[in-house]
Amino acid sequence: MKNIYSKGIAALIALSFITASCKKSSLDTVNPNAQTTQTFWKTSSDAVAGINAVYGSLIIDGSYMRFSPVIENTRGDDVTSNSPWDQIYNCGKFNLASSGFTSSIAWTAYYQGILRANEVIAYVPAISMDADLKNRVLGQAYFLRALYYFHLTDFYKNIPMPLAPPASTTDYLQKQVAQADVWQQVISDFKQAANLLPVSYATLTTVDNQVGRATKGAAMAYLGKTYLFTKDYTDAATQFKAVMNLGVYSLMPNYYDNFFLNAENNAESVFEVQFSRDAGGTDLGWGGEPESGWGRTSARAVTFGAASFGFGDVQPSQALYNDYMQEPTAAGGVDPRLDVSMFYNKPGETLYGVSFQVAYANSSSLNQLWCHKYENSEDGFANEYDWRSGINERLMRYSDVLLMYAECLNELGSTSDAYPYIQQVRSRVGLADLATVKPGLTQAEMRDQIAHERFLEFSLEGHRFDDILRWGWLQDPVKLAFLKSRDPEFNTYTPGREYLPIPLNDIETNPNLKQNASY
Structure with a gap:
């Protein structure tokens, strides 16, 4: 394939x-070499x-x-950007x-x-x-x-x-x-x-x-x-x-x-x-x-790659790191999805075969978080500046099917039936039985739990904002305040900016197009 x-x-x-682009002209000519x-x-x-x-x-x-x-x-809110390019920097700031x-x-x-x-x-x-x-x-x-x-x-x-x-x-x-x-x-x-x-x-x-x-x-x-x-x-x-x-x-x-x-x-x-x-x-x-x-x-790896090894345009958020640390595994360890998702300053951490602490000694990058998912760091690359990644982008995983099914069950009033499907995803990373540690969740409580489970399972996979959008969090003052407390980029959100602007060139050439609200 x-x-x-x-x-x-x-x-x-x-x-x-x-x-x-073909238009009929007064002189009909056919190029025999063109399909x-x-x-x-x-x-x-x-x-x-x-x-x-x-x-x-x-x-x-x-x-x-x-x-x-x-x-x-x-x-x-699982991602932030300190990119010098405004086309990336402003995307996360709704600007x-x-x-x-x-x-x-x-x-x-x-x-x-x-x-x-x-x-x-x-x-x-x-x-x-x-x-x-x-x-x-x-x-x-x-x-x-x-x-x-x-x-x-x-x-x-x-x-x-x-x-x-x-x-x-x-x-x-x-x-x-x-x-x-x-x-x-x-x-x-x-x-x-x-x-x-x-x-x-x-x-x-x-x-x-x-x-x-x-x-x-x-x-x-x-x-x-x-x-x-x-x-x-x-x-x-x-x-x-x-x-x-x-x-x-x-x-x-x-x-x-x-x-x-x-x-x-x-x-x-x-x-x-x-x-x-x-x-x-x-x-x-x-x-x-x-x-x-x-x-x-793909150019994802170099775009999301850690500073000095890639462009560093996209980084995991501190809120994401903090949420991974909320619940230890049943054996008392750290959720393994943390290390798969990001590089950070921890004992023994390496990037492309280089010690994290050596690479970022005396640098502000030492205490920052950097993307690990979809990076070529274990595949013999010296860094990402080769710019050409062969890693496939997984758009739909079975874990998503399980968690979306659990969400449907909860919304249909079968909250207790949602537990086993959530637990399949939790058990894979060694987390305790949710039905034991959080039994009898109400429908509203289960909504928040599923949001938390999805946040950790699909970090840096592009699902989080879609979830925020379809859950209506941007229109809920309490949820919007929650997002702002975790990710300051939401402070510059204004209603209507949840959607991208219709490209100006198309607006100017097609009189039938109307620009999105707030642009």
Whole structure:
């Protein structure tokens, strides 16, 4: 799967640009060397190349190569930023400008992926090919389109929602759609995907049998997550339970195995973005038009990397460290997720083979916290300034399914039934039985407990701000005060700034777009 992105992307990138820009002129000319919609979508190979290109939008700068992790993480209270670059520094402080890089880079990346998915959905049905392969291709296209729209409405709220390739210039001036309607489209697409996708590709011998492609379990898990975001707890619980009943996922015994090269695409991984230092070129795709030298690597590690070893743009918060220290393990030790999540000044700590205390002697960095998750520190790197990480980004883990299911049970009034699913996650890291140490929690108390469990389980994974947003904490004076007490970056939050600004360039070129409140 790590090589999937290099097969077919160039053809679809070129085709996408041609599809999006061609206009009929008074002189009809045809370049026999250029692929068009009419010449490309003919064979099963074209269909597979097409869906491979849709995956390609996961590994560019605005999505998971760099800036989606930046946007998702910096706004939570598990993370802070002292970056010298205002496009990262201000993201966590809810102070972005509509003309800035951060405002546009994710918007551009995800709409690129949607254009490609729309082409697959529009043109693959007419191709004469194996029916099962066609279903898998279409299932993946629906899954990825849903995922891209999930991110867009989560980041920007009311957004344009094209569902077909542009047929005329008027199609470029799309009106915004209410967030509730986007969520319904996301639900519809994930349902389609779940109906079309296999549980696993392991037994297939065709051209699309790579590990890492979207599966039925991934579609059902994200369908459940979307229901959760819309507070439809009954349907969400049904989907999460169905994922569990597939019998193909389980927690990894070692929490560490979810964030590094040693155990990618493991039993806990429901869906992850595939990166590789061995596929494609050696250049990072920092944005702009795709170039032939781009690799299939991530810049997360260098961006989040510790000072002197990376850019240090993103750091764990003191609140995160403090919360890990609240509850010792049943054996009296420190929660092992602390050391997996961050580097800090402790006896024997090393970064890239260098003593933490030696590296930061006489430096303010000595008493700061630095990211460990998704860093290459154990993989023979001297530092992160190589800039090319091959570590996969895990977007959906089975532990998330368990905790989201527990949340649904609690919201549906079955608070006592939520305990065992929470305990599976706690037991993996040696924490005591929650039913013993905190028996008989009320529904409100269990909400706070689940928030705490999620905070520790998914630190630096981009889930925290989404949780804060969907729980309504920013509109709750007590919860907002709680966030401000833990993370001073929330002091500059103002209502409406929970969403990113619609990019200024799009506002200026499309009269149908309305800027988000407070920008």
